Amino acid sequence: MAAALPLSLLLFILVSTLPLSKPDLEGDRAALLSLRNSVGRALQWNQSQSPCLWQGVTCEGNRVTVLRLPGSGLAGQIPVGAFGNLTHLRTLSLRFNALSGPLPSDLALCTDLRNLYFQHNQFSGEIPPFISRLQNLVRLNLAGNNFSGEIPASLNSLTRLGTLYLEDNKFTGEIPQLDLPFLMQFNVSFNALNGSIPAKLVKHGSTAFEGMSLCGPPLADCPKTTTDTPINSGSHSGRKKFPAGAIAGIVVGAVVILLLIVLVILYSKRKRSSKRTRAVDISTMKGTDVASDKAFPGDGEGGNIHGSAAAIPKEETVSGLVPKPEISGGKKLVFFPGAQRTFDLEELLRASAEVLGKGSFGTAYKAVLEMGTVVAVKRLKDVVIGHREYAQQIEKVGSMTHENLVPLRAYYFSKDEKLLVYDYMPMGSLSALLHGNRGAGRTPLNWETRSGIALGAARAIEYLHSQGSTVSHGNIKSSNILLTKDYEARVSDFGLAQLVSSSASPTANRVIGYRAPEVTDAHKISQKADVYSFGVLLLELLTGKPPSHSLTNEEGVDLPRWVQSVVREEWTAEVFDLELLRYQNVEEDMVQLLQLAMDCAAQYPDQRPSMREVVQRIEELRKSLIDEAEHNSSQRTTSVNDSAPPPSVLD
Missing domain, CATH: 3.80.10.10 (Ribonuclease Inhibitor)
Structure with missing residues (x-):
């Protein structure tokens, strides 16, 4: 008692x-x-x-x-x-x-x-x-x-x-x-x-x-106040007067400079217009550089190298992807084993082309050939290696085949042009899907689709890492995660970091927001740095916010720091994209993936998991999702109301 x-x-x-x-x-x-x-x-x-x-x-x-x-x-x-x-x-x-x-x-x-x-x-x-x-x-x-x-x-x-x-x-x-x-x-x-x-x-x-x-800093300096000079009893002002002649000279000089600027602008516009006219008229100007960056302004960060071409202005559609004269000097496209040889170089040059965007390593085009075949062509820039080394590196890239990698079908090399031919991905990039058209009429990405994209991308990167301890992707970001019609992930731009000059394409500009803290050299991206970038990619999937984008990310800091500050205040739910908060039955899975993302984006490389461990942890999350779906499916089968259609991939 x-x-x-x-x-x-x-x-x-x-x-x-x-x-x-x-x-x-x-x-x-x-x-x-x-x-x-x-x-x-x-x-x-x-x-x-x-x-x-x-x-x-x-x-x-x-x-x-x-x-x-x-x-x-x-x-x-x-x-x-x-x-x-x-x-x-x-x-x-x-x-x-x-x-x-x-x-x-x-x-x-x-x-x-x-x-x-x-x-x-x-x-x-x-x-x-x-x-x-x-x-x-x-x-x-x-x-x-x-x-x-x-x-x-x-x-x-x-x-x-x-x-x-x-x-x-x-x-x-x-x-x-x-x-x-x-x-x-x-x-x-x-x-x-x-x-x-x-x-x-x-x-x-x-x-x-x-x-x-x-x-004042960080803006322009504040104007300095003029100190009054000693004055005589008959003086009406303590400041020195600026001579009228000097004022007149300044005004005349300003007018002359303004006129010169106007003339330079008009001359530049006229010259650029002339170049565009010559580029589009390919029927008479066979050797014109139609595919030049000047003829096709764009930004692969907002769209993507394989993104939908629906947003491309009509004037950026031309009747031929025609690089410089040297490209047709008897050389041919080099196809990889297993790739269908349904076209040759001349047919590719005659294809109508639409700019998909400017990515980290060059400009990409959607090319529609005469027989209806559609491919994506990347025109590399800032390539600093010779033909033999280029061929060896591209052959190595082409030999890497995985169901979650974008297949490389063929390549071309000349002194002035380096082309890569890929399968075209009609659904565009994860970046465009996450951040484009957030208004009315948007079809949100549900949890099943996002976690499936994360798993597919992780498997592709794990495969790359399995090819050797020195093999890495080097440019992981959402605009390089392309999607099939079934919203399956395909990773692109792998193996290209070693081709370009680091001075011409600084790492900071290529992977801003995704770059691991320890990375200083574009040619030395470690596998642990890839893991960091993938962690940021996971955070982007979960939050719906692009990394280091002060306008979209209202907190104005990089994603890992922002998420850390939010979670530190026990405010986890506000981290997630509003489009995900509707799926209350998967909150635990979302929190687990968030923890994995933060583990990947750890400050120090030795604290980050390997991509093999990353794949295993995502597979465990997906297994619980699949088990629940199968359980719900069996319940519907035994129910008298089993005539309802299964849920679609996108809600």
């Missing part, structure tokens, strides 16, 4: 405290319903359920701790009292709605707030004083609203603040002397601020201050 007494006492205490916590959750429910009734009538919250089961609501310890309603059609002014009972909120995200008016004053009671995301609404008025009393704030984003007045210096009291985004508002006056020790992300651009930039904010770069009358 003596041993049972403490247990009975403990049970009594636990049971007796349950009724006391109920009013807290009921108060949270009332506050949420007040918010919905005033600004969010479109929210489909089932009042018969616990508020912890409502869309965008997360609870801990019988209290609401997270309210995340981005892009949920909220509109109007939030009434005072909506947040007064939500005193345990740690994350409040109402971004991308149409909320207006001032911030509600009872938000001051949410002293546990760490993350406050109000960007891209229509809030107005000054930043209220109570914001400075939210001592636990780590991230504050008020960008894209109508806030006005001065930026308060009292923000210095937010000593934990790591993110402060105030751009695209109507703030006036000077930037206060902010001294926040943990501030990593900062932007006040496109307001009506003036004056000099405080020294402690210089590290955030010029983009944080653009669009205003600011001066």
